Amino acid sequence: MNAEIIAVGSELLLGQIVNTNARFLSQQLAELGVDVYFHTVVGDNPERLKAAIDIAEKRSEIIIFTGGLGPTKDDLTKETIARHIGTDLAHDETALESIEDYFKRTNRVMTENNRKQALVLKGSEVLPNDFGMAPGMVMKTGGHIYMLLPGPPKEMEPMFSRYGRQALASAAGSTEQIVSRVLRFFGIGEAALETEIIDLIDAQSNPTIAPLAGDGEVTLRLTAKHVDTAAAEAMLDEVESKIRGRVGQYIYGYGDASLLEELTKTLKAGQLTITAAESLTGGLFQQEITSISGASSVFKGGVVCYANEIKRDVVGVRHETLDQHGAVSEECARELAENTARMFGTDVGISFTGVAGPDELEGKPVGTVYIGIAAAGKPTVVEKLTLAGGRAANRVRAVKFGCYFLLKLLKAEPQDTV
Amino acid sequence: MNAEIIAVGSELLLGQIVNTNARFLSQQLAELGVDVYFHTVVGDNPERLKAAIDIAEKRSEIIIFTGGLGPTKDDLTKETIARHIGTDLAHDETALESIEDYFKRTNRVMTENNRKQALVLKGSEVLPNDFGMAPGMVMKTGGHIYMLLPGPPKEMEPMFSRYGRQALASAAGSTEQIVSRVLRFFGIGEAALETEIIDLIDAQSNPTIAPLAGDGEVTLRLTAKHVDTAAAEAMLDEVESKIRGRVGQYIYGYGDASLLEELTKTLKAGQLTITAAESLTGGLFQQEITSISGASSVFKGGVVCYANEIKRDVVGVRHETLDQHGAVSEECARELAENTARMFGTDVGISFTGVAGPDELEGKPVGTVYIGIAAAGKPTVVEKLTLAGGRAANRVRAVKFGCYFLLKLLKAEPQDTV
Numbered sequence: 089m090n091a092e093i094i095a096v097g098s099e100l101l102l103g104q105i106v107n108t109n110a111r112f113l114s115q116q117l118a119e120l121g122v123d124v125y126f127h128t129v130v131g132d133n134p135e136r137l138k139a140a141i142d143i144a145e146k147r148s149e150i151i152i153f154t155g156g157l158g159p160t161k162d163d164l165t166k167e168t169i170a171r172h173i174g175t176d177l178a179h180d181e182t183a184l185e186s187i188e189d190y191f192k193r194t195n196r197v198m199t200e201n202n203r204k205q206a207l208v209l210k211g212s213e214v215l216p217n218d219f220g221m222a223p224g225m226v227m228k229t230g231g232h233i234y235m236l237l238p239g240p241p242k243e244m245e246p247m248f249s250r251y252g253r254q255a256l257a258s259a260a261g262s263t264e265q266i267v268s269r270v271l272r273f274f275g276i277g278e279a280a281l282e283t284e285i286i287d288l289i290d291a292q293s294n295p296t297i298a299p300l301a302g303d304g305e306v307t308l309r310l311t312a313k314h315v316d317t318a319a320a321e322a323m324l325d326e327v328e329s330k331i332r333g334r335v336g337q338y339i340y341g342y343g344d345a346s347l348l349e350e351l352t353k354t355l356k357a358g359q360l361t362i363t364a365a366e367s368l369t370g371g372l373f374q375q376e377i378t379s380i381s382g383a384s385s386v387f388k389g390g391v392v393c394y395a396n397e398i399k400r401d402v403v404g405v406r407h408e409t410l411d412q413h414g415a416v417s418e419e420c421a422r423e424l425a426e427n428t429a430r431m432f433g434t435d436v437g438i439s440f441t442g443v444a445g446p447d448e449l450e451g452k453p454v455g456t457v458y459i460g461i462a463a464a465g466k467p468t469v470v471e472k473l474t475l476a477g478g479r480a481a482n483r484v485r486a487v488k489f490g491c492y493f494l495l496k497l498l499k500a501e502p503q504d505t506v
Numbered sequence: 507m508n509a510e511i512i513a514v515g516s517e518l519l520l521g522q523i524v525n526t527n528a529r530f531l532s533q534q535l536a537e538l539g540v541d542v543y544f545h546t547v548v549g550d551n552p553e554r555l556k557a558a559i560d561i562a563e564k565r566s567e568i569i570i571f572t573g574g575l576g577p578t579k580d581d582l583t584k585e586t587i588a589r590h591i592g593t594d595l596a597h598d599e600t601a602l603e604s605i606e607d608y609f610k611r612t613n614r615v616m617t618e619n620n621r622k623q624a625l626v627l628k629g630s631e632v633l634p635n636d637f638g639m640a641p642g643m644v645m646k647t648g649g650h651i652y653m654l655l656p657g658p659p660k661e662m663e664p665m666f667s668r669y670g671r672q673a674l675a676s677a678a679g680s681t682e683q684i685v686s687r688v689l690r691f692f693g694i695g696e697a698a699l700e701t702e703i704i705d706l707i708d709a710q711s712n713p714t715i716a717p718l719a720g721d722g723e724v725t726l727r728l729t730a731k732h733v734d735t736a737a738a739e740a741m742l743d744e745v746e747s748k749i750r751g752r753v754g755q756y757i758y759g760y761g762d763a764s765l766l767e768e769l770t771k772t773l774k775a776g777q778l779t780i781t782a783a784e785s786l787t788g789g790l791f792q793q794e795i796t797s798i799s800g801a802s803s804v805f806k807g808g809v810v811c812y813a814n815e816i817k818r819d820v821v822g823v824r825h826e827t828l829d830q831h832g833a834v835s836e837e838c839a840r841e842l843a844e845n846t847a848r849m850f851g852t853d854v855g856i857s858f859t860g861v862a863g864p865d866e867l868e869g870k871p872v873g874t875v876y877i878g879i880a881a882a883g884k885p886t887v888v889e890k891l892t893l894a895g896g897r898a899a900n901r902v903r904a905v906k907f908g909c910y911f912l913l914k915l916l917k918a919e920p921q922d923t924v
Contacts, residue, residue: 101542103532106524110547114521124519125554127547129528136543143561364810370796371789374810378788379898381864389816391809392782392792398807398850432816446799480797 089260090123092148094140096156096165097239098131109154109237112245119298119311120253120266122150132162141172145232150256155239157222159201165236170209173229177207180214183223190221209236213259215251219243226255233259257313264313267320271328273306274347274492276338281306284335288327295327305347305488340495347491348376354498355386355436363432364390365403365424367415368442368457373487389432393424403427414450416441418458418470425460426468437462438494440486445479455482459490461497469497507678508541510566512558514574514583515657516549527572527655530663537716537729538671538684540568550580559590563650568674573657575640577619583654588627591647595625598632601641608639627654631677633669637661644673651677675731682731685738689746691724692765692910694756699724702753706745713745723765723906758913765909766794772916773804773854781850782808783821783842785833786860786875791905807850811842821845832868834859836876836888843878844886855880856912858904863897873900877908879915887915 093110100107110127117124125148130140137156144151156165170177184206191198205222208214212234215224220243226235235256237244253266273281278299282289289297295312310327314320332339341350355362364373371392377383391403396415399405405415405423413419421439429437442457443449455475462468471493475482511528518525528545535542543566548558555574562569574583588595602624609616623640626632630652633642638661644653653674655662671684691699696717700707707715713730728745732738750757759768773780782791789810795801809821814833817823823833823841831837839857847855860875861867873893880886889911893900 095545100529100545101532102536103529103534103542106526106529107545108524111518111521111524114519116521118520125549125551126558127513127518127525127545129545131543133543139565140544147557366789369793371784371792371808371810374789374812375787375793378810378812379901381897384812388813389809389811389820390789391807392789392796393807394796394802395806402807402850431820433819479799483797 089149090125090147091117091150091152092126092128092144093124093152093154094137094144095127095129095154095239096132096137097129098133098162100129100155101131108241109239109244112241113152113154113237113248115300116248116253119268119296119309120257121296122256132156132164134164134168137165137168138172141169149231150233150235150260152235152237154237154244157205157224157236157238159199159205159221163204166207166209169234169236173209173227173234175227175229176210178210179203179206180208180223181206182216183208183214186216186223187221209234212236213255215247215255217243218246218250224248224252226252226259228259235259262313264315265317265320266311266313267317267324268309268311269324269328270343271308271310271331271339272341272343272345272347272350273308273335273338274340274488276306276335278306281308281335281338285331288330288334292327295323297327297331340492347488347495349380351491351495351498352377352380352383352386354495356382358498360436360498361386361388361434362436362438363388363428363434365399365428365437365439365460366390366392367394367399367424367440368444369440369483369486370394372483373438373440373490376487388434391428391431399424403431414452416443416450416452416456416458418460418472421458421460421470422462422468423460425462425470429462429464435464436494438490440490442473442475442482442486444482457482457486457489459486459493461490461494463494463497466497469493507567508543509535509568509570510544510546510562511542511570511572512555512562513545513547513572513657514550514555515547516551516580518547518573519549526659527657527662530659531570531572531655531666533718534666534671537686537714537727538675539714540674550574550582552582552586555583555586556590559587567649568651568653568678570653570655572655572662575623575642575654575656577617577623577639581622584625584627587652587654591627591645591652593645593647594628596628597621597624598626598641599624600634601626601632604634604641605639627652630654631673633665633673635661636664636668642666642670644670644677646677653677680731682733683735683738684729684731685735685742686727686729687742687746688761689726689728689749689757690759690761690763690765690768691726691753691756692758692906694724694753696724699726699753699756703749706748706752710745713741715745715749758910765906765913767798769909769913769916770795770798770801770804772913774800776916778854778916779804779806779852780854780856781806781846781852783817783846783855783857784808784810785812785817785842785858786862787858787901787904788812790901791856791858791908794905806852809846809849817842821849832870834861834868834870834874834876836878836890839876839878839888840880840886841878843880843888847880847882853882854912856908858908860891860900860904862900875900875904875907877904877911879908879912881912881915884915887911 212225212227222238224237298309312320312323393399404427424439425437439460445454457473630643630645640656642655716727730738730741811817822845842857843855857878863872875891
């Protein structure tokens with residue numbers, strides 16, 4: 089089947105926001121095997137919206153609308169579609185209760201126009217909004233499937249993932265359950281990962297295997313369809329085990345948890361504290377770990393040691409180390425990690441030193457990175473990287489590699505001591 | 507006039523990238539007084555692209571294409587449009603030279619298909635590509651203006667700003683020069699700024715005054731049109747002076763420079779060094795200042811002091827201060843700033859302490875922030891803020907406020923000593 093995504097909202101046409109919804113839905117539809125041929129953005133104008141629907145109906149079987157479901161007079165997606173397909177709008181009781189409940193919980197007064205948000209196309213399947221008020225809906229009529237979703241991504245994305253995917257498949261005539269699982273990889277690029285498992289990707293149509301890259305991390309989403317959910321899960325187990333057989337060493341987790349979240353969780357579970365000495369990364373590791381709510385139980389503080397005199401005078405890296413090996417060296421990374429762990433009294437110290445660019449440093453090329461990891465009761469490890477990105481990208485990647493190396497070290501512990 | 511933006515590229519329909527080009531162009535067109543009624547995204551498919559052009563011609567006077575100008579077989583925007591409007595493609599000599607030059611500079615071998623990038627619609631105005639190879643073009647024919655721009659934002663945005671805006675205005679029949687100036691504000695919200703100057707915005711059609719908010723900073727873009735560039739500049743001077751009369755105290759700079767870049771420039775000009783003690787912001791200030799290339803002359807290092815014991819044991823905040831006033835206090839911010847400047851041997855020390863949330867701390871509500879600034883030869887200043895955003899937003903805003911307070915202090919110097 090093929091689909092078209094119509095975003096409704098003048099704020100998009102004024103350039104006030106970016107249409108990230110089209111991206112999200114396109115990814116999701118690609119995984120479901122639905123071809124997306126067009127995205128359209130149209131303003132809060134009923135005539136132009138109607139014209140866009142006319143065009144979409146001629147070229148697409150599934151038409152997904154985002155936006156225009158809110159309480160204000162500008163929000164007219166439902167009204168326009170209802171008129172267009174000749175259906176009435178009716179209050180959905182569940183949605184209405186959920187809206188009333190939302191106002192109660194947030195101690196706000198519910199105004200009359202908020203009731204409008206509970207209006208749905210008569211005969212449509214209603215999709216609950218777990219993070220807002222306006223429900224979504226799916227309706228099949230006249231040879232087309234119409235899906236209406238709210239505009240705010242934080243409402244739309246979970247609504248589609250939790251209810252929309254399944255409702256779309258059902259509307260398209262499927263009696264199967266769709267079950268997905270996300271595997272998270274690090275230390276292998278998207279292209280290399282694809283090469284390793286391309287025969288699995290090509291051979292599989294159920295479950296499907298969809299790679300997705302972003303920010304140096306790669307994920308695979310496995311999606312199985314079966315009338316029985318348990319059977320779908322078993323299909324996922326089987327394909328996951330095949331994938332693990334090929335590239336299991338690069339898998340660090342499941343679902344939405346980033347490398348840093350996985351690391352924080354692992355440190356917390358081991359009741360370990362961590363500090364950092366950051367030269368190359370200028371505070372990025374610490375900024376990211378403190379942006380995780382509840383990180384204070386594992387992270388107490390650390391140091392940014394950009395200049396050599398700070399490495400020496402504040403962190404206590406030896407004169408001779410800097411003179412003989414330079415700041416971008418295994419020796420310096422080692423001392424930074426060990427000294428900072430001592431200075432801040434933590435179980436683990438991690439250090440990042442390297443050449444951020446644009447110019448080379450100490451005769452070492454841009455992208456040279458040393459990451460030191462001093463963990464109590466273990467010999468200090470220093471990993472060397474040669475990164476190829478720009479200044480900002482290399483900093484981000486260095487932090488991710490640091491998390492990855494440390495995570496491997498922490499997770500390898502039981503086997504090591506056997 | 508009205509316009510439609512057509513993005514060409516299957517990677518958009520697969521959800522691999524977001525259509526930020528449509529946002530950028532919509533903002534720019536809004537400033538030029540052009541109404542954008544539709545955005546369309548279509549894949550690298552000549553039939554569907556042709557169909558999208560047919561539709562666009564019926565409803566839009568200006569049609570702007572992004573993407574599909576590259577060297578590969580997939581790139582067929584030019585070819586499809588040429589066939590559609592009945593024009594030939596011809597090599598543009600300047601573009602060809604510029605492509606050959608690009609390969610020479612980057613020491614790469616130019617393959618034959620790269621010559622394809624120098625093909626332009628015969629009779630079109632060619633727009634130079636200062637950051638890539640494929641030139642853009644503007645052509646007026648059959649009652650429509652067609653503009654073709656490359657897909658990568660880092661090529662497209664400067665091409666439009668430097669050449670496209672003016673070419674579009676000329677194609678639309680204007681003999682005027684378009685001159686813009688961007689004023690940067692901090693410490694005033696977009697809504698408050700608009701309220702202060704709404705009469706100026708409403709009264710002015712040339713120059714236009716366009717507010718734009720992002721990341722807690724607000725900018726005003728002033729755009730004047732006149733056949734004579736000097737006269738347009740004079741018109742901008744006049745409206746800028748009116749705006750300065752109302753809200754001049756919030757203006758910190760011009761153009762693209764962020765608050766932090768402006769601060770780094772100011773520190774560099776005064777040959778001043780800076781360090782930071784970050785609790786609330788967890789390293790964000792240091793991470794941002796070190797992401798500015800060349801920051802090493804003003805920033806040597808600093809400390810992240812998330813936990814109270816680090817504030818006390820590493821940064822030397824007094825026991826009594828933490829006991830009597832807590833970590834979120836004027837007194838603690840003062841000691842953090844002063845002690846860190848001493849510890850790192852810098853002219854300026856800045857500190858950030860506060861309640862990031864989600865829970866209150868020491869009986870102080872989420873969003874309470876103290877920023878300490880210890881500058882050599884001046885009494886230490888502590889500013890208190892009460893921020894209303896979430897955890898991440900409050901950290902970003904705290905860093906910006908810190909830069910703003912320090913910038914004001916540094917720039918106020920001459921007057922203070924009079």
